[in-house]
Amino acid sequence: MTNVGFRINQLTNRPSKELIQSFAGIPAANIGDGINRTFCMNSRIRPYNRVPLLGSAFTVKARAGDNLLLNKAIDMAEPGDVIVVDGGGELSNALLGEMMITWANNRNIAGFIVDGAIRDADDIAEMTIPVYAAGVSPAGPYKDGPGEINVPISCGGVTIHPGDIIVGDGDGVVVIQSEDAPVVLEKAKAVIQTEKAMMESIQNGTWNRSWVDEKLKEKGCEFVESKK
Numbered sequence: 001m002t003n004v005g006f007r008i009n010q011l012t013n014r015p016s017k018e019l020i021q022s023f024a025g026i027p028a029a030n031i032g033d034g035i036n037r038t039f040c041m042n043s044r045i046r047p048y049n050r051v052p053l054l055g056s057a058f059t060v061k062a063r064a065g066d067n068l069l070l071n072k073a074i075d076m077a078e079p080g081d082v083i084v085v086d087g088g089g090e091l092s093n094a095l096l097g098e099m100m101i102t103w104a105n106n107r108n109i110a111g112f113i114v115d116g117a118i119r120d121a122d123d124i125a126e127m128t129i130p131v132y133a134a135g136v137s138p139a140g141p142y143k144d145g146p147g148e149i150n151v152p153i154s155c156g157g158v159t160i161h162p163g164d165i166i167v168g169d170g171d172g173v174v175v176i177q178s179e180d181a182p183v184v185l186e187k188a189k190a191v192i193q194t195e196k197a198m199m200e201s202i203q204n205g206t207w208n209r210s211w212v213d214e215k216l217k218e219k220g221c222e223f224v225e226s227k228k
């Protein structure tokens with residue numbers, strides 16, 4: 001009988017390296033604007049170093065405070081995988097630290113996102129592998145399970161499917177389902193062009209601000225006369 005809640009799946013649907021790499025250098029905010037502000041992890045998930053994150057999701061559903069399945073994931077994941085952990089947002093016990101991350105870095109894993117706590121934050125700040133998490137704690141994890149690997153999970157308020165494309169930078173993390181990736185890329189590039197033109201007009205003083213008053217009027221805002 002299947003052991004629901006304590007199962008390990010292989011990851012079989014990684015997007016192509018070319019598709020993943022097409023997002024290199026594209027700011028997360030521009031992708032977020034290109035996808036109508038959806039599929040952006042909430043701001044509880046923040047970077048613990050300044051290394052940009054790009055890869056495809058290898059998911060872990062951990063029992064809160066327990067990293068047995070995450071330990072299995074760092075042995076199973078392949079170069080370019082981003083290990084995304086649903087720790088239920090629980091911050092009492094760190095699920096990940098310097099030793100596990102160093103092991104994963106040596107295996108060319110692309111990075112970590114933990115909806116839970118990490119520890120060894122001062123060391124992680126100096127590392128060259130990106131690490132995002134919801135918090136830190138000096139308290140270590142339990143290592144008993146249960147949990148699952150490569151199932152749909154929740155992380156930072158977004159549903160993550162194994163194989164989703166993950167992009168992170170100083171603003172946070174956005175998630176792209178691989179079937180949407182070509183159109184999302186096109187839209188993010190269009191946002192970059194629009195912002196470039198906008199920045200030029202800001203710098204040369206021609207930025208058209210008329211939309212602000214138009215919108216205020218449309219929404220019924222009252223402009224109060226100043227009293228003498």
Ligand SMILES: O=C([O-])CC(=O)C(=O)O
Pocket residue numbers: 067094095096097098099100101119120140141
């Ligand atoms: O003890 C643990 O499981 C996590 C940790 O701090 C490390 O990997 O350095």
Ligand SMILES: [Mg+2]
Pocket residue numbers: 097098099119120
């Ligand atoms: Mg440690």
